[in-house]
Amino acid sequence: MKRALVTGGSGGIGAAICHRLAANGCHVYVHANRGLEAAQRLVEEIRAEGGSAEAIAFDVTDAAAVNAALQPLIENEPIQIVVNNAGIHDDAVFPGMRPEQWHRVIDVSLNGFFNVTQPLMMPMIRSRWGRIVNISSISGIAGNRGQTNYSAAKGALNAATKSLSQEVASRGITVNAVAPGIIETSMTENTFNQEAIANMVPMKRAGKPEEVASLVAYLCSEEAAYISGQVISVNGGML
Numbered sequence: 444m445k446r447a448l449v450t451g452g453s454g455g456i457g458a459a460i461c462h463r464l465a466a467n468g469c470h471v472y473v474h475a476n477r478g479l480e481a482a483q484r485l486v487e488e489i490r491a492e493g494g495s496a497e498a499i500a501f502d503v504t505d506a507a508a509v510n511a512a513l514q515p516l517i518e519n520e521p522i523q524i525v526v527n528n529a530g531i532h533d534d535a536v537f538p539g540m541r542p543e544q545w546h547r548v549i550d551v552s553l554n555g556f557f558n559v560t561q562p563l564m565m566p567m568i569r570s571r572w573g574r575i576v577n578i579s580s581i582s583g584i585a586g587n588r589g590q591t592n593y594s595a596a597k598g599a600l601n602a603a604t605k606s607l608s609q610e611v612a613s614r615g616i617t618v619n620a621v622a623p624g625i626i627e628t629s630m631t632e633n634t635f636n637q638e639a640i641a642n643m644v645p646m647k648r649a650g651k652p653e654e655v656a657s658l659v660a661y662l663c664s665e666e667a668a669y670i671s672g673q674v675i676s677v678n679g680g681m682l
């Protein structure tokens with residue numbers, strides 16, 4: 444059974460990804476930061492569906508905490524599937540953006556990818572099989588007013604995806620980014636109303652977390668072995 448770590452598994456998109464990977468036969472580490480109870484509820488749901496999962500908690504910006512949590516899990520065998528989904532936004536127009544808004548968003552959404560993925564690489568490389576999926580954003584491709592911090596983090600994540608994919612391709616490891624548009628989760632519920640969504644999205648609706656999860660699950664599958672270094676959008680026709 445392949446083991447999969449989904450960061451931000453306690454959130455909207457992350458939970459849908461956890462369900463899909465478990466349904467595909469993975470043992471899923473449902474990661475949370477402050478939402479450990481939500482992660483534990485999700486683990487119960489997955490087990491009730493016949494899947495295999497456990498909850499794990501750490502702040503992705505705290506490299507020491509990440510290592511302390513992950514090292515025991517990879518002592519004997521690799522975690523071969525990693526979905527870097529934890530992310531935050533904290534929007535402000537650039538002249539008024541406080542330094543802590545800039546640094547915190549970069550820290551979670553970009554440095555978190557480094558802190559979580561790097562310790563898992565050598566065991567994954569030795570096993571000659573791996574799947575890394577980074578949840579990026581349309582903002583990292585097109586930019587978005589009020590999101591210079593978030594766009595910078597997600598754009599850099601896209602670029603890191605391409606570089607890392609080239610480093611590890613010969614070891615049977617694929618690295619891809621999935622770039623959602625507007626997806627129905629707590630992150631967006633107070634940001635867009637239906638009229639704004641209809642104006643922005645050709646399909647005139649927000650996406651569902653499951654519509655992101657199905658692509659992520661495919662990229663994590665055996666069948667997707669020849670897809671790497673790509674940034675794939677799930678955005679209802681935006682851009």
Ligand code: NDP
Nearest residue numbers: 451454455456475476477478502503529530580626628630
């Ligand atoms: P949610 O707010 O529902 O979930 C965010 C997740 O990130 C939570 O599980 C949260 O953990 C975790 N997280 C936040 N900060 C930290 C931290 N410091 N350390 C560890 N984990 C942390 O968001 P979504 O499900 O909507 O978003 C998931 C991903 O998709 C994000 O990367 C987001 O940028 C991206 N995205 C979302 C879009 C959307 O429209 N919803 C559009 C484009 C991209 P906890 O709650 O346990 O603290």
